[in-house]
Amino acid sequence: MFATVVDRRYRREMIIRARAVVTMDGPPIENGAVVIEGRRIVDVGSFNEVRAHNSGEVFDLGEQALLPGLINAHCHLDYTCLRGKIPPQESFADWIRAINAKKAKLSQKDYLTSINDGFAEAKRFGTTAIANLTAFPELIAQIDPPIRTWWFAELIDVRDPNHASELVDFATGALKRAGNSGGGIGLAPHALFTASRDLYRRCEEIAQREKILLTTHLAESREEMAMFRDESGPLYDFMKNIGRPISDCGDQTPLGHFSKTVRDSSTPKAFGARNDKKAIQNDPEWIVAHLNELAESDFELLERSKRKFHMVHSPRSHGYFAHSRFPFENLRALGFNICLGTDSLASNQSLSLFAEMHAFQRSEPGLSPDKIVEMVTVNAARALHQENALGRIRPAFQADLITIPRSSLANLFEEIVAFDGHVSWVMVDGKI
Numbered sequence: 001m002f003a004t005v006v007d008r009r010y011r012r013e014m015i016i017r018a019r020a021v022v023t024m025d026g027p028p029i030e031n032g033a034v035v036i037e038g039r040r041i042v043d044v045g046s047f048n049e050v051r052a053h054n055s056g057e058v059f060d061l062g063e064q065a066l067l068p069g070l071i072n073a074h075c076h077l078d079y080t081c082l083r084g085k086i087p088p089q090e091s092f093a094d095w096i097r098a099i100n101a102k103k104a105k106l107s108q109k110d111y112l113t114s115i116n117d118g119f120a121e122a123k124r125f126g127t128t129a130i131a132n133l134t135a136f137p138e139l140i141a142q143i144d145p146p147i148r149t150w151w152f153a154e155l156i157d158v159r160d161p162n163h164a165s166e167l168v169d170f171a172t173g174a175l176k177r178a179g180n181s182g183g184g185i186g187l188a189p190h191a192l193f194t195a196s197r198d199l200y201r202r203c204e205e206i207a208q209r210e211k212i213l214l215t216t217h218l219a220e221s222r223e224e225m226a227m228f229r230d231e232s233g234p235l236y237d238f239m240k241n242i243g244r245p246i247s248d249c250g251d252q253t254p255l256g257h258f259s260k261t262v263r264d265s266s267t268p269k270a271f272g273a274r275n276d277k278k279a280i281q282n283d284p285e286w287i288v289a290h291l292n293e294l295a296e297s298d299f300e301l302l303e304r305s306k307r308k309f310h311m312v313h314s315p316r317s318h319g320y321f322a323h324s325r326f327p328f329e330n331l332r333a334l335g336f337n338i339c340l341g342t343d344s345l346a347s348n349q350s351l352s353l354f355a356e357m358h359a360f361q362r363s364e365p366g367l368s369p370d371k372i373v374e375m376v377t378v379n380a381a382r383a384l385h386q387e388n389a390l391g392r393i394r395p396a397f398q399a400d401l402i403t404i405p406r407s408s409l410a411n412l413f414e415e416i417v418a419f420d421g422h423v424s425w426v427m428v429d430g431k432i
Ligand SMILES: [Zn+2]
Pocket: 074, 075, 076, 217, 289, 343, 344
């Protein structure tokens, strides 16, 4: 749906009026309006002001709050068809075995259906941009996403660690051949226990060269901590049994391991020990999912870190696995950019970011709701390097907008976090 040339079907200017406009640049504007020209926002303000400065057809949304479309910072639409199919398991390793058994029964056609169903569901819940990891980058060319998409090729070489470069290069080629998805592309070495050091380093090298994004899973489970720090536990046993070399286990936390893994291709020292400001600015930024398991030494490492990577928390998937508490306040205090994501439906019930916000509020009741809404708008936009294009209603930003009903009583941000249901009006890239 993302045209590459100016589409003459776009109306020249459209004034959209709503009971309230949530710009994410200060308090909501009551009786507000947004002006859209083509794919972009060109003005926003009170309806009267906007009307005085702009001509164009007025589209009145009535008693609705207009807000930026939501951005899902971590998802795997491949597994939309696995909703409710895997009950919580005894161990994380058992869960990996269970999903692998399900995946073995799925065909390419099943995956295509799953991904398309996932896109449709995400859009119904008001998501207009998504960071989606797929294990099948070769299928992307057959998919026309209805929302802005960052496709990440999820890469695993645990069973064949000698061809990391070929794997990354094949995936990068498939990503680049796929059509315009309104977003971008990236590489996703799956996790430290399934992706080799060579694979991580090749991904950094290519990301730097091609100016594409990077994401990975890190420090998700207690078992990952036990594997790398203590050389023990079900995940350690599982990986050892399938032939993963275990010489990198036994002396460091997953984060400590990661800091050494990602240093080499782009940085001469571990990421916590650099002072070369220019080189740091050129380092590719990782979007790191999970970080539930952090030791004292990890917080010290993060504090010293010059590479402030982005973080994604998935509250409902976190609950499904009963992981350790996500150390949100500590990480926020260290200045990290923290976003929300749904993860896949193999460990979640829906692709609703409203439900994620609601679940997150239950675990962080002291956090003001506008900060929670930032996690699915401005913070996620920043993680995708779109802080000047997405996540706010601001002139020159992309016209990705949604509405929810506005009642007269509640604090509007509170109302957004509490919203439960499908979104009735969605604009993506200037199109309704
Ligand atoms: Zn994930």
